[in-house]
Amino acid sequence: MNLRNLLIWGIVLLLLVALFNLLQGPPQTANANQISYSQFLDQVEADTINRAEIRGERIIGQNGSGETFVANLPPQDDQLISTLRDNGVEISADPGQTGPSFWTILIQWFPMLLLIAVWIFFMRQMQGGGRGGAMGFGKSKARLLTERQGRVTFEDVAGVDEAKEELQEIVEFLKDPSKFQRLGGKIPKGALLVGPPGTGKTLIARAVAGEANVPFFTISGSDFVEMFVGVGASRVRDMFEQAKKNAPCIIFIDEIDAVGRSRGAGLGGGNDEREQTLNQLLVEMDGFEANEGIILIAATNRPDVLDPALMRPGRFDRQVVVPNPDISGREKILKVHMRNVPVAADVDPKTIARGTPGFSGADLANLINEAALLAARRNKRVVSMAELEDAKDKVMMGPERRSMVMGEKEKILTAYHEAGHAIVSINVPEADPVHKATIIPRGRALGMVMRLPEADKLSENYTQMTSFLAIAMGGRIAEELKFGKEKITSGASSDIQQATRVARAMVTRWGFSDKLGTIDYSDSNGQNVFLGQELTRTKSISGETARIIEEEVRRLIDEANSTARKILTEKKKDWETLAEGLLEYETLSGEEITELLKGNPPSRPSEDTSPTGTPPTGAVPVTDEEDEEGPAPGGVSPQGA
Incomplete structure (x- = not known):
């Protein structure tokens, strides 16, 4: 690219020089008078010319008054020199150029040369000379990674053992295809990696290529989509042509749902550009022409929207689920990310894994990175458990807002609000243990209670759900019991919202209503919905059914309010x-809360003004966000069901 720019500027400079020379002309003839040859001879004979210079077919001279003249010479005049000498004229000669100059020829031919250069440029572009050029929009944008540097293997992938086992067979086939072909086995056409964002689908695909030591083409599904009809299909054809030249190889398409959505759903019908691209992809994967040695690996977190023809065997033979890791998987992932980070002796990956339920591989990588940055800011040489704990709190709840000034009334309100959540959580059945309670603002919350599940949860029962509802309403009930109904703030808005979502899910999705029965009244698109996650809108139902749903939701919330009120009334002293302990210490761990309720206040160094007492890392945040109408003293957030 730099050479091309230098050539362009060189041509421009030459043209400017030529134009300057052409316009400038000889300095002597710029203001000369043109006279005929007869006039010139008459002036010579009249002895009025002092000097003359012969330049090719022209003669330039000066008369007695100093005026310059120019005259054209005839083809042959043998007597001219003798005449000039006889009349005492000083003679000089300049043969000049016998033909057109180089600059004249260049200027005359420049338009034609420019047209030829432009034609050659476009021809090279059309023949594939530049994939990113003006005529290269039909070429594939797939990038070839040969893994000479930064090679990834299965040792760099952790927490997804089942997915690795599924893909190990593809690796063995790429290494030794004859092992399977002897028994009539055929190489798989494709593998579809399905899982939530951040679980490492792209990393697993790179690991397959790294283990097999084959070329790896990577492209995004959105790279096929263009406004020009047929461009996406052309790119698919070109991508497979490149792959054939490098076979055996792997093609990885990230976010394939951008191009692989079900056909017929759009307004364009069969002429839709995206559908034409999908049709070409289907043909290339399993058509009349066999693409041997090419394995297509794709990733998506929306398998429900993919076209059925794309999902059938022969195209994507394997559907590999890559879920969020369990506690054992999280421990392995943390160990992988800790390889390049110096950690202290007190760091226990298992403890960190226990405290990060629901974290994906990307979340855990971010946690380690935040801890390393925090240790660097503190001028430490190693990352200790304290940095990991603080980084975990920052990732899950947001940074501390210690600069925020809270009034005494708001601080007291927040303390009683959070204490209400904690006491209800301690006294309801089958609730997760309280891990931490704090009234230090974090993110948008002015305070929070964190509960740490003892193990990963895949489902929750009715008792756990009703306990969650009571915990959620504990903060608002605490405000009412302490300050009176007329002093209740808007801080419980998030608590109410979360409790309502869970109660509506219990009624419309999970069949926990005798009046409605075990009927699904919501539209979930086949996705799992856990406690606290965003619920989709309900289906169209009759007015009577909608009234019953609202009554059942109201019943569950009222029962939760009654449970929270009863617990806080009976456990008023606790x-x-x-609440007084939170006002004094600001942050209390689960163990410190237990000891405080037994009458044993936590011991804190007098010089340490920062909140301490946080046990080993990890807990699910139980927070609530500030409402638009006012700040939220704190609350709870649901934990996975």
Whole structure:
């Protein structure tokens, strides 16, 4: 590219020089008078010319008054020199150029040369000379990774053992295809990696290529989509042509749902550009022409929207689920990310894994990175458990807002609000243990209670759900019991919202209503919905059914309010003790809360003004966000069901 720019500027410079020379002309003839040859001879004979210079077919001279003249010479005049000498004229000669100059020829031919150069440029572009050029929009944008540097293997992938086992067979086939072909086995056409964002689908695909040591083409599904009809299909054809030249190889398409959505759903019908691209992809994967040695690996987190023809065997023979890791998987992932980070002796990956339920591989990588950055800011040489704990709190709840000034009334309100959540959580059945309670603002919350599940949860029962509802309403009930109904703030808005979502899911999705029965009244698109996650809109139902749904939701919320009120009334002493402890210490761990309720206040160094007492890392945040109408003293957020 730099050479091309230099050539262009060189041509421009030459043209400017030529134009300058052409316009400038000889300095002597710029203001000369043109006279005929007869006039010139008459002036010579009249002895009025002092000097003359012969330049090719022209003669330039000066008369007695100093005026310059120019005259054209005839083809042959043998007597001219003798005449000039006889009349005492000083003679000089300049043969000049016998033909057109180089600059004249260049200027005359420049338009034609420019047209030829432009034609050659476009021809090279059309023949594939530049994939990113003006005529290269039909070429594939797939990038070839040969893994000479930064090679990834299965050792760099952790927490997804089942997915690795599924893909190990593809690796063995790429290494030794004859092993399977002897028994009539055929190489798989494709593997579809399905899982939530951040679980490492792209990393697994790179690991397959790294293990097999074959070329790896990577492209995004959106790279096929263009406004020009047929461009996407052309790119698919070109991508497979490149792959054939490098076979055996792997083609990885990330976010394939951008191009692989079900056909017929759009307004364009069969002429839709995206559908034409999908049709070409289907033909290339399993058509009349066999593409041996090419394995297509694709990733998506929306398998429900893919076209059925794309999902059938012969195209994507394998559907590999890549879920969020369990506690054992999280421990392995943390160990992988800790390889390049110096950690202290007190760091226990298992403890960190226990405290990060629901974290994906990307979340855990971010956690380690935040801890390393925090240790660097503190001028430490190693990352200790304290940095990991603080980084985990920052990732899950947001950074501390210690610069935020809270009034005494708001601080007291927040303390009793959070103490209400904690006391209800301690006294309801089958609730996760309280891990931490704090009234230090973090993110948008002015305070929070964190509960740490003892193990990963895949489902929750009715008792756990009703306990969650009571915990969610504990903060609002605490405000009412302490300050009166007329002093309740808007801080419980997030608590109410979360409790309502869970109660509506219990009624419309999970069949926990005798009046409605075990009927699904919502539209979930086949996706799992856990406690606290965003619920989709309900289906069209009759007015009577909608009224019953609202009554059942109201019943569950009222029962949760009654449970929270009963617990806080019976445990008023514990509730007030915990609130006073939060006002004094700002942050209390689960063990410190237990000891405080037994009458043993936590011991804190007098010089340490920052909140301490956080046990080993990890807990699911139980927070609530500030409402638009006012700040939220704190609350709870649901934990996975």
